[in-house]
Amino acid sequence: MRPPALDLPIMFIDVRITAGAVTILDGVTLTISPGMPTVLIGPNGAGKTTLLRAAMGLVPPSSGLVTWGGRESSDPKHRAIMFQRPAMLRRSAGGNVRYALAAAGMPRSKRHERATALLSEVGLTGLDHRPARRLSGGEQQRLALARALARDPGILFLDEPTASLDPAATKAIEDIVRAVSARGVKVVMCTHDLGQAKRLAGNVVLMHRGRLIENTPAAQFFATPRTEEARKFVAGELLV
Amino acid sequence: MSGGESALQLVLSGDPGLFAIVRLSLLVSLTAVLFAALIGVPVGALLALTRFRGREAVVVILNALMGLPPVVVGLAVFLLLSRSGPLGEWGLLFTPQAMVIAQTVLVAPIIAALTRQTIEDLWVEYQAELTAMDVGPLHRVFTLIWDARFSLVTALLAGFGRAAAEVGAIIIVGGNIDGFTRTMTTAIALETSKGDLPLAVGLGIVLIIIVIIINALAWGIRRTGERYAG
Numbered sequence: 001m002r003p004p005a006l007d008l009p010i011m012f013i014d015v016r017i018t019a020g021a022v023t024i025l026d027g028v029t030l031t032i033s034p035g036m037p038t039v040l041i042g043p044n045g046a047g048k049t050t051l052l053r054a055a056m057g058l059v060p061p062s063s064g065l066v067t068w069g070g071r072e073s074s075d076p077k078h079r080a081i082m083f084q085r086p087a088m089l090r091r092s093a094g095g096n097v098r099y100a101l102a103a104a105g106m107p108r109s110k111r112h113e114r115a116t117a118l119l120s121e122v123g124l125t126g127l128d129h130r131p132a133r134r135l136s137g138g139e140q141q142r143l144a145l146a147r148a149l150a151r152d153p154g155i156l157f158l159d160e161p162t163a164s165l166d167p168a169a170t171k172a173i174e175d176i177v178r179a180v181s182a183r184g185v186k187v188v189m190c191t192h193d194l195g196q197a198k199r200l201a202g203n204v205v206l207m208h209r210g211r212l213i214e215n216t217p218a219a220q221f222f223a224t225p226r227t228e229e230a231r232k233f234v235a236g237e238l239l240v
Numbered sequence: 241m242s243g244g245e246s247a248l249q250l251v252l253s254g255d256p257g258l259f260a261i262v263r264l265s266l267l268v269s270l271t272a273v274l275f276a277a278l279i280g281v282p283v284g285a286l287l288a289l290t291r292f293r294g295r296e297a298v299v300v301i302l303n304a305l306m307g308l309p310p311v312v313v314g315l316a317v318f319l320l321l322s323r324s325g326p327l328g329e330w331g332l333l334f335t336p337q338a339m340v341i342a343q344t345v346l347v348a349p350i351i352a353a354l355t356r357q358t359i360e361d362l363w364v365e366y367q368a369e370l371t372a373m374d375v376g377p378l379h380r381v382f383t384l385i386w387d388a389r390f391s392l393v394t395a396l397l398a399g400f401g402r403a404a405a406e407v408g409a410i411i412i413v414g415g416n417i418d419g420f421t422r423t424m425t426t427a428i429a430l431e432t433s434k435g436d437l438p439l440a441v442g443l444g445i446v447l448i449i450i451v452i453i454i455n456a457l458a459w460g461i462r463r464t465g466e467r468y469a470g
Contacts, residue, residue, distance in 0.1 A: 058371060076374050087369045090362075090387040090469035099383075103373040131469055151373070 002184035004034035005078050005154020007068040010055050015064035017050055024050045026210035027064070032155075032188055036202020037181050039218070040190035043239050046207035048190035049084065052157045055188060056081045077104070080153035084160045086144030093135060093143050094119065094128035100150035118146040122176055138169030145176055156180060158189035162196065174200060194234070198222055206230050208239060247441035258439070262446055265423040268336055268410065269403035272343030273351075277396055280348045284355025285381055288363060299356065305349035310342075314412030317342040321413065334415040339423070342409040347399040354395035358388045390465025397458045404450060 010032040017025040025047045032038055032055065040048045053059040054066055057076050068074035089096050097115040106114065119125055122142040127135065132143055141161060148156060158177065162170040170193075177200060181187045191197055197204055201218035206229060213229045214221070225231045233239050250258055287298065319325050321333040321341070332338045362384050370380055385392065407425035414421035416430055424443045431440035 056372065058368075076372075081372045083368055083372070087365050089366070089369070089383075092468070100373055103370075103375050103379070131467070133469070147373075 002154070004184070005069075005186060007074055007078055007155055008186060009033045009069070010155070011065075011067045012051075012054070013065040013067070015054065015061045015066060017047075017054060017059060018062045023210055025054070025061075028210075028212045030205065030212055030215060032186070034184075034186055036218075037177065037187035037189060037200050038203055038205060039197045039201035040188070040205045040207055041192070041194070041197055041233065042190075042207035042213075045209075047210040048207050049159055051207065052081065052159050052188065052190060055155075056157050077151070078154040079157065080148035080151040080155075081157040082141075082144045082148045082159065082161055084163060086140065086147075088132035088135070088140055088143070091132060092129050093124055093132050093139075096132045096143055097146050097150050100147040104151045106150075114150070118149055119143075121149065121179075122146040123172055138165050138172065141165060141169070141173060142176070145173065149180065153185060155186045155188065158187065160191055161189060162191070162193065170196070194236075206233060246438040247445060250438055250442040251445055255442075258442060258446070260419065261422055261424055261427050261443065264336065264421075265404065265425070265447075266450075268339045268423060269343060269400055271340045272347055272403050273396055273400045275340065275344040276347035276351050276399055279344070280351030280399075281355050281385065281392065283348075284352040284357075285359050285385060287352070287356045288359035289377075289381065289384075302349055302353045302356065306353050308346060308349060310346055310406040310408030311412065313342055313346050314409035317345060317409065317413045333413060334417060334421060336414070336421055338413040339410040339421060342413045343403045343406070346406065346409055347403050350399045350402060351395050354398065355392060358391045358395065359384050362388050387469070390461055390469065393461050394458050397454050397461075401451060401454050404447070404454070 012028050012030040015025055015028045016023065028047070028051065030051075040051060042048055050059060054061060056079055057066075057068075057074065058081070065072065089099055091099065094112075094115050097118050098111045101111045101114055102108070116125075116128065119128060122145050124139060124142055124146065127139065132140065135143060145158075145161065148158075161177070162173050165173065174196065177187055177189070181200075187200075189200070198218065201221075203215060203217050204221040205215045206213040206221075206227070208229055214225065214227045216226060216230075221230060222234055225234050229239060287295070287302070317338065318333065320327050321330065321338055322328055323333070332341070366384065366387075370383065375383065405425065407429050410421075410423060411426045411429060414423070414426065416422050416426040422430075424447045428440045428443050428447070431437070431443070
């Protein structure tokens with residue numbers, strides 16, 4: 001078990017993010033604390049991805065404030081993100097992981113061994129030399145996860161890590177996420193899969209049209225949602 | 241056809257005169273491609289990764305320069321290197337060096353434009369990941385050039401194909417001097433006009449074989465790239 005990341009808590013204080021005339025995040029105030037995974041849910045275009053990217057430090061707020069462990073700017077060394085459609089570097093699977101290790105500053109002599117361990121952790125043992133772009137969808141997601149873990153992050157952001165994967169591949173990813181979280185890594189992820197939110201979440205954040213609707217411990221969210229939107233969402237009604 | 245037969249004999253017998261011409265052609269074009277790569281790859285990569293006012297215009301002009309007429313390049317380099325020209329005191333006119341300069345000017349835009357396209361496409365794909373991995377600017381450039389290396393070698397071969405096949409630039413600045421600046425293409429032009437068809441046809445055969453080998457190389461490199469990098 002590792003100590004909580006220095007970057008925690010991540011605080012969003014009245015964060016607004018706009019792109020041209022479009023408001024993507026609209027006055028979001030949120031605290032991401034150490035502990036079980038925080039799972040963002042909500043319809044397409046709710047702002048989940050942008051919230052993740054802002055928390056990673058990739059998108060600056062148009063107004064408002066994001067702080068990491070109380071600091072307004074923070075080296076992203078202890079954070080890693082896996083995008084919804086991860087780009088595979090034109091290298092072997094092992095080469096992709098070794099590249100991430102190099103970018104994270106690991107000396108060359110240690111990379112090979114560490115890459116092998118990471119590939120084994122995500123269940124890709126033996127695929128070291130396979131071109132990454134020739135892997136199946138599920139394998140590519142797992143490789144992207146290994147690449148993110150190569151940074152040895154204290155906080156791991158996952159943007160719909162199992163979108164368009166079959167149940168077996170989804171389970172493989174969820175098992176890794178559970179193991180990583182159990183080690184003390186803070187996982188922040190978004191998903192469209194309510195079952196997945198139930199299985200993994202410590203707390204659930206419901207987003208709708210750029211606004212934060214509800215941020216509640218998972219058990220409570222699914223049993224007694226506080227807001228009308230959450231009630232609808234949990235009941236499987238379409239939130240539009 | 242007796243012309244064809246004696247041309248073939250010339251090629252197969254390894255005629256020293258013909259061999260010297262082929263050797264000079266390859267030397268000039270390969271050297272030009274080397275210099276053009278040293279200029280074109282960094283310029284192309286820089287253009288792919290920077291944003292400035294007028295960049296679009298530069299890209300359009302660079303793409304247009306890919307189709308630069310060799311005779312015009314030859315004329316420009318001729319004016320530059322001629323006795324009364326700005327670089328006349330170098331005394332390079334009608335030397336192999338002048339031919340290398342002309343072909344470098346001809347090939348560098350091709351390599352730069354193809355590099356720009358390749359690197360820019362790859363950057364679109366890689367941008368989010370490399371940013372998230374906190375990869376610095378210089379490391380990014382090396383990553384993109386390395387990961388695009390198979391496409392870039394194809395660009396170099398395209399440049400070499402262009403250099404090896406052109407006659408307009410080198411005949412003007414080289415002068416087609418026997419045993420000194422005579423290459424395959426200039427010799428073919430001269431021998432044809434003189435009516436010595438066997439030598440012209442023989443050189444033509446050699447040139448076509450070289451072009452086929454280049455394309456086979458490009459094909460092989462592409463396949464290898466797919467195998468290793470996907």
